[in-house]
Amino acid sequence: MKKADKKLIIVLAAVGVIALAAVLLCSQKGTRVVITQDKKQLFSGSLYYNQTIELGTNVVEIKNGSVDVVSATCKNKVCVNHKKITKKGEQIVCLPNKIIITVK
DSSP: OOHHHHHHHHHHHHHHHHHHHHHHHHTOBOOEEEEEETTEEEEEEETTSOEEEEOSSEEEEEETTEEEEEEESSSSOHHHHSOOBOBTTOEEEETTTTEEEEEO
């Protein structure tokens, strides 16, 4: 085995370790939900306390460790059609109503 081959193996192993660490960090379950509108925090609470939050323009449901927008007044309903979120860093955004829902 040549010296260049050994270097290549070391680099590939390092890239693999970094990729694995990134996947593990991104797949962690969240514990809290934070809802902001126009950069103002409207709600912060447990992801594991089932409740429905009415924001006036949107209705958000926290149930069994996931967050979902069940209704919204916006025309395109992208936030309503978004899948439920459960992992740290995931977000649902309603641009017309300026609402951001984040799992932390």
